[in-house]
Each structure stands twice: as structure tokens, then as C-alpha cells.
Amino acid sequence: xxQRPMGFAKHVILELWEAGNTNSASTVRKALRDACECGNxxxxxxxxxxxxxxGVSGVAIIAESHIAIHTWPEYAFVAVDIYSSNSxxxxxxVAKVIKSAFSPCHANKVRISRGxxxxxxxxxxS
Numbered sequence: 001x002x003q004r005p006m007g008f009a010k011h012v013i014l015e016l017w018e019a020g021n022t023n024s025a026s027t028v029r030k031a032l033r034d035a036c037e038c039g040n041x042x043x044x045x046x047x048x049x050x051x052x053x054x055g056v057s058g059v060a061i062i063a064e065s066h067i068a069i070h071t072w073p074e075y076a077f078v079a080v081d082i083y084s085s086n087s088x089x090x091x092x093x094v095a096k097v098i099k100s101a102f103s104p105c106h107a108n109k110v111r112i113s114r115g116x117x118x119x120x121x122x123x124x125x126s
Contacts, residue, residue: 015107
């Protein structure tokens with residue numbers, strides 16, 4: 001079994017404040033699809049849940065992991081989680097596409113390198 005290099009996966013946490021379109025399931029769905037397309041991610045399925053009275057959660061299941069979007073219209077806030085092990089993915093461009101769907105006044109982006117640490121000799125633990 002080939003071992004992946006340390007820090008092989010990319011993870012971005014994106015927070016958007018004073019955002020628009022936060023109660024639109026179609027905006028969330030389109031943002032997820034457009035992000036996968038621009039990021040060269042292999043989309044398997046998009047799941048959307050419209051909350052009552054407001055709020056939307058959406059998840060794109062991708063071959064490389066996932067993208068999740070959660071909205072709070074009452075706070076004009078959007079939380080996004082982008083995780084990919086595709087080394088060809090420009091995860092910052094994926095975040096930019098999602099951000100543009102909600103046109104926030106303020107945004108915060110945190111990048112995390114996933115998979116760091118010691119790799120156990122002999123493969124994965126059982």
C-alpha cells in the first residue's frame with residue numbers, strides 16, 4: 001500500500017458575515033456545484049436541507065472528501081467547510097467561488113494542512 005505524504009489533504013474553514021442569499025437552497029446548491037466544477041473535484045452527490053423557518057445546510061460529497069455549507073439567515077452568517085485530498089485542487093479558488101455566491105461584507109478563511117504527523121511503518125493500524 002502506497003503511503004501518502006504528510007500534509008496530503010487541504011482543509012479550509014470559511015466564515016462569511018453580512019452575507020446575502022442565506023435562505024436560498026438554490027444558491028447553496030449552485031455554490032456547491034460551481035465550486036466542485038472550478039476546483040476540478042469529482043462530485044458524487046449534493047444533499048440540501050431547508051430548515052423551517054429559515055436556514056439551509058448543504059453538502060457536496062466528492063471523491064476527494066466533502067464541501068459543507070451551513071447558513072444562518074437571522075445572523076446573515078454562512079459557515080463553510082472545504083476538505084480535499086486532491087493535490088490538483090486550488091482550494092483557495094474553491095473558497096472564492098463559494099464566497100462570491102453569498103457576497104459577504106466580511107470573511108475569514110483558515111487553512112489547515114491535514115494528515116501531518118508521524119506515519120506508522122508497516123501501514124495503517126488495525
